[in-house]
Amino acid sequence: MNQHSVTGEIKTEITASDRANIARLIEDYRLYEGVDFLVPLEEMLAPSENKPAPLLHYQGDTLTGFAYLQHLRPDAEIEIYGMVHPDHRRKGVGTTLFEAAKAVWRQRGASDLLLVCDGALSSGKAFASAHRGAYRFSEHRMVLDPTSIKRPQLSQGQQVQLRRAEGTDVPILAHLVSQAFDSSEEEMENWITESISADNQRFYIGLLDGLPIGSLRTVSFGDLTDIVTFGVLPLYRGQGYGRQMLVAIVDLLLEEQWPGIALDVETKNANALGLYESCGFRKIRTCDYYQVPEGELARS
Template identity: 40%
Template sequence: MQLIKAEAITPHAIDECKALVALGDQHEDIAIRVIWEDFDDLASGNMHVFLAYEQDTLIGFLAMETYSSAQAEVSGVVHPDHRRQGVFRGLLAGAKDECVRRGIPRMLLICDVRSQSGKAFVEAIGAIYHTSEYRMDLTTLNTPMHYNPQLMVREARREDVDTLVSILVTGFGNYTEDDVREAIAQDIQTGARKFYVAFLDNMMIGTLNVTDMQDSLGIYGFVVLPDYRGQGYGRQILARTIELTRQTHQEPIFLEVETQNANALGLYESLGFEQTGCYDYYGKLVRSAD
């Protein structure tokens, strides 16, 4: 078996990874979580792909995001015929070395709740359950009856970045200001994500981004400042962003939300999102990742 850390990844290699994910999905009737658009971000050093080959045939891969300096998010798959042979442990060892090099103390392994092989692996390595997220897909958008005329939603501009960074750091405690600023700069440069910002009386009160995944659109990084929550602004901001997105894109829209976030779940369901999947996150300290 040959293990490789991809410094760059070819379209052919991505197709091989996608075929392997499709096989893994079919084998267990699951949906392995991989954000393929992030594979374009290898040059930034925030996305890492590890490949396992057996006689020139791809038998496994691991994708790791390191946008946060506090933790790395890990997902991947091994060919069903090559499981329980140490393939994913080998890939994870490479990911651990990268985390050590970057000073990241913890990895979060993402596992579809229906994956028996995934659960067996995280149990075998002693990973600890951290949280769960639902995947929710938009069926029919239930537009709010009323939009506050003082609320404006538009695409973010470069002059918005400082305030945008501040709002995102407020909303996501696992990311530092440097983490967020670097990620936004990369996204603006590559066009990987389109950021939207919301203003009330000319003050920025919220943001979210839309990631084009070719066959679908993912909504991420949705934050409304604490003082403006519970007043209907979140619903209006999300609905308006979807309306703006629909002007140029017709692909299915989805988002992810923590299963314990009752307020957000209610908001998304009221707009027409339905639960279609669930992922568990398991934490593993890097120093004991072997």
């Protein structure tokens, strides 16, 4: 699908030529800004039935910018990760992409629309401000340093077993995830049913004496695997079970020789941040999230 605008053309069908253009634009961005783009190329271009298509902005044959839209669950907001080539900034490219992203948000009926910016760069913050984005929260990106893992001291009868989930475990996973993240169990069941069969995703259940008390998921792109959707039932928090689950999945991923193991944590979540740091994860960057207000969403 192609859309024309006063500043160029928006394209959503990705060809091999587009992939090469995106890779070059990401490299230009890295050289100009001195940092990597927030989302790996493999993740942005991974095929998915439910993920919104990337939005590409072309001026003639030149790729001048793009927006990657992340919509993780039906009840979740849409996150926008965008980039404009340094030579084409302040020419309406970012605004055109933003308007196209707003159209996707309307079509999907997502809860909110968030602009995601690298906390170290002023350009993203300026764009969010120009579009009346209200600061909502920040997250640290963390990667594993295997030499810094502090392993928990386990007593008899306190060990959590981590088991990979199967399709028949969807109702259990839906209950665990909905309780851990205060979300609809029915929506979680539909989402997990769709996600559990993906080649690059795995769900795990934490069992204490055979009782499911927590869950987590891994999502892999290229050489990197992310630990996500990690939660423990409220009744079992603060007792070291989450640490056991985290160390268990880290050990499993290390055994599989994954070059990169990462996760994200909200900057104000001191308990989780302390847990991740003690399990060997180190901060490499911070992302800021800005919520687009209803008034801006209503404009077109």
